[in-house]
Amino acid sequence: MLKNYFKIAWRNLTRNRAFTIINVLGLTLGVACCILIYTLIMHHLSFDNFHNNKDRIYRVVSEYHDGDESGYNQGLTSPVGKAIRNTTTFAEQVARVISFDNELISLPKEKEVKKFQEPRGIAFAEPSFFSILNYPLVMGNQNTILSSPNAAVITQKLAKKYFGSEEAAMNKTIRIENKTDFIITGILKDLPNNTDRHQEIYVSYANLKDYSEWMADDANSWQGTYSECHCFVLLKKGITPAVANAALAGIVANHYNGREAKARKFTVQPLADIHFDTKYDANTDKKYLWALALIAVFLITTACVNFINLATAQALNRAKEIGIRKVLGSMRSQLFWQFIVETLIITLFAFCLAYWIAKTTVPYLNNLLHVEMELTFFNNYKLLLFLPLLLLIVVFLSGSYPGLVLARFQPALALKSKLSQKHIGGFSLRRILVITQFAISQMLIIGAIVIASQMHYSQNADMGFTKDAIVVVPVPDTTKIKMSNMRDRLSSLAGVEKISYCFQPPAADRNNSSAAFFNNNPEPEHWSANQKNADENYLSTFGLKLIAGRNFMPSDTTREYVVNETFVKNLGLQPKDIIGKNISVNGPNHKFPVVGVVKDFYNHSFHNKIEPLVIYPDYGRYIASAIKINMNNIKTILPAIEKIWNEEYPDYVYSHEFVDDKVNSFYETDVMMLRLIQIFTGIAVFIGCLGLYGLVSFMAVRKTKEIGVRKVLGASVPNILWIFGKEFSKLLLIAFVIAAPIGWWAMHKYLDDFVYRINIGAGIFILSILATLIIAAITVGYRSARAALANPATSLRTE
Incomplete structure (x- = not known):
């Protein structure tokens, strides 16, 4: 019996090649993404779980x-x-x-x-x-x-x-x-x-x-x-x-x-x-992992929906086969399991392809996410349990409903070709499934647009300082003579505009903070101050704007301070009022006057608020030299800088980094998340289009005679196309109504991680629905055009 199930199933699948290919393709993509997401989640959940105790x-x-x-x-x-x-x-x-x-x-x-x-x-x-x-x-x-x-x-x-x-x-x-x-x-x-x-x-x-x-x-x-x-x-x-x-x-x-x-x-x-607590040094947030897990569920769901849509669209074509089987004594359970076996064959093939795709893709995903995941089937007992369980879920999700529909056909009606829509399960179910698919796709599209917009804002907004055309090289030896020689030699290069020795650029992921004491207060303030150790050229090199007072005088050690607006606001003062007042950082003994106030600039990523900060000279803490260059001469300047640096510091290894690259690295995790969302959104939309194609195929079969009659009575091709267009437009609009509020809520949760962020405007939702409508129109257009251009005589003879 089982052998017969497989034989008949294979014949049906090879006879309906288009149906099989579309289903295999949809399931393969969905399962491959699911395997990759599962591997990524398990990789992160396994961090430091190998330690004893x-x-x-x-x-x-x-x-x-x-x-x-x-x-x-x-x-x-x-x-x-x-x-x-x-x-x-x-x-x-x-x-x-x-x-x-x-x-x-x-x-x-x-x-x-x-x-x-x-x-x-x-x-x-x-x-x-x-x-x-x-x-x-x-x-x-x-x-x-x-x-x-x-x-x-x-x-x-x-x-x-x-x-x-x-x-x-x-x-x-x-x-x-x-x-x-x-x-x-x-x-x-x-x-x-x-x-x-x-x-x-x-x-x-x-x-x-x-x-x-x-x-x-x-x-x-x-x-x-x-x-x-x-x-x-x-x-x-x-x-x-x-x-x-x-x-x-x-x-x-x-x-x-x-x-x-x-x-x-x-x-x-x-x-x-430790790996997940982002209050501290973790760069992996569990909510992102659960978001990816939800995306995996979405992708598997859309793939299963495709299968159901296409299977039910083909159901009428198999009516006589089912009628004959029932007349010859087949029971409902046998017909149900026959269809489950067909589903199993498709799913097994899809799983094999999916595993191969996932295995091939893991190295590229490692490069993209800067991780070192491994995908091994036989050495991973969790994967050995996960894949068979996923296979069973997919088989029964995809095959149960179509199997039940086919099994309950009445043989007399089937043999007389009298089966209608009501006998194979109302069209409303397929509408619901397509709405589900495109609601998922539109939520992902909204998410991709919002994350991309926030990344564009974060990387291109005015940070309050100059970040372009500034290269930072290390200062391994802070001997005064060495630093002076280095500055003189670099300043002589054509194309070098400004040089500043400092601890870090204005925005950095490596910062020092200290308690701040104002005037003669014995207690520190209720907040700490970010310290920027830098020479007198720091403000001009990075384009920091003074709004009160002046820059500190050239000095090797601290004698004067420059603070930012937030520092002044936290004291409840106006910028002009703090000039000449004494403050101290690094303990109450380092007391010196404030001589200038700079306009606020972002000293971290947009995830963090602007902190009160103090800029002051201390050559012993300079670990970097910031060099503003003319980018027109970059091909000659960088080798010249490297040559001088190697001559001055022959015992060290040269490296350099541009400030704008350093700023962009703050959002590395967000950019990786964006890339994943974009990839999975594209796959979800593609799978959704396969499902839409299945729905249009079903409609074309169901409306074959109707289309023939309409053409005989003078209906034009655009009139016929609108029959299909009207249907899918309603479905996509309903999907949008469902997706928009969910997408808005989810993206607000995402943006809560940013202190400085974009607003989610109407344009994002308009762009989402337009993109979906265009993609769907292309998908539907091909199949509906075939139906509209069919010979009406042939259509009217269809049983």
Whole structure:
């Protein structure tokens, strides 16, 4: 019996090739997208779930709540970790780890001195770090690594990169930033793709004092917060996060006074939340994953709707076959399962194609999203469960209704060709299905338009400073003579217009903040100030506009401050009123007068509000040189800058970055989301068009005689086309009425993540419905034109 089911099913499918191809194509695209989205979601949900005792591992993070001001930072003041270890009992183990990106690594004792600029940088880690987090060693002693000064561990990949093999790397010397030598005492297994810790070089925490005396000072550095200063704890069994938080509150009470003791807070963050909590350093929001999951459901739904539409459109053509089968004794259940087998054959073929497409597409998706996903069927038990379950769902969603419709045909009516629309399930169902398809498509189109508009606004709006034609190069040595020589040589190049030494450009993802004291107030303000360390050319290089006072005078050290409008507003003053007043940042001892106020500029992405900030000189903190150039000479200027830089800093590795590229990188996640939405929207619209084609095919079959009669009575081709056009226009308008409010709500939720954002105007919805109508008109036009141009004599003879 089963063999017969497959044989008859195969004959029917090969006989109706167009029907089969359209169904296979729709299901293939829907399932392929579903597999890719499932793989992406599972990849993100798997982050850092491989650690032993993962449910007891927490990161200590910072919060600040003062009046209406709230702030969150994944980093800490560095003494907190020591205080947890020495004064609390909730943790079984405690480990501090402080990371620095983009560090220079050299091999001083090799025959040829090699230099490597490591974007992922280094991490100063306490020995217990590798007892809390499970990054296994392939060589070295787990109990002693990093326990002594000047020890280092590196990954297998870096061992091969630097020395050729893991064995050759052991006990070799690496030098960091041309300053401190470390002996490699262990080789880490290469980091898995699903971890949020990316550093591949770990060195002894005891050497932190050589890198930053301030961070290593556990007695006097309670005021500063560095976002890459992390503390991990392994809670004792039975200890709850609430107990840990209560103990952390005691640390705050013991080391902070006055209002800051009330405002500052340390809490524990579960390891599982680190990848998703966007209040801190996460760049993956779970709501985006659920949005993608919903899109996958939409795509599968539209593919199944296509199948139902086309199957029911073909139902009348199979009426006599069903009638004969029933006369010969076939039962309803046998006819139902016959159609389910046909659906299964199509779906199995579609699944095979879909898996192949998904497998082929994963590398391109990895490049697009900057992830490292793998799609392996037999080594992934979750995928082994997911795909068969999805197959069953698709088969029964697609095949059940058409199978029931065919199975309930009355044999007498079927053999006499007396079956009508009412016998195969009212046309209203197909209308509902097409409305569903195009409501989904229009919601996706609205989403793509809104996200694209916000990205265009974010990347092209006036940020309050000049971001074009400014290239930033590193300053690895802040010796005054070096910096002066570098400035003089660069200034002599044709096409170099301005040069400024600074910590970061006006808008940066790496910022320092500090409490601000106004006049002689003993207490800091209720907010912190963003610090911009820069020389006197900073304002002119970046086109910052003074609205009161003047620029600070040339100086190597801080003597005067320039603040922004928000700083002044937060004090309740007018710009002219703050000129000459003393403020201090970096502690109450750094008290100097404000000499100028600059117009507000965006110092972060549009996701964040403009912060109060202070600009002041401090050459010891300059890590970059911003060079404004004439873009007409770019082909000669960039090589010339690189040549001079290499001559001035021969022991370092050159790199450069344009400010506008840096600003655009703020929206990398949003741009990736936009690309995904655009791709899936295109696929959803295409699948929807296949469904619309199925509906028009059904209408053409149902109205064959009607069209013939109308043509005989003088109806023109446009009149016939309007029969179809009127029908689908109503459906698309109804779909729009459903999609518009849902799309508006969803996009408002998306835009809530932006402090500075576009308005969702009527134009977005008009563009959405017009795009849908044009695409649908093209789809319907072909099939309806065939029906309209058919010979009426042939149409009238149709049974």
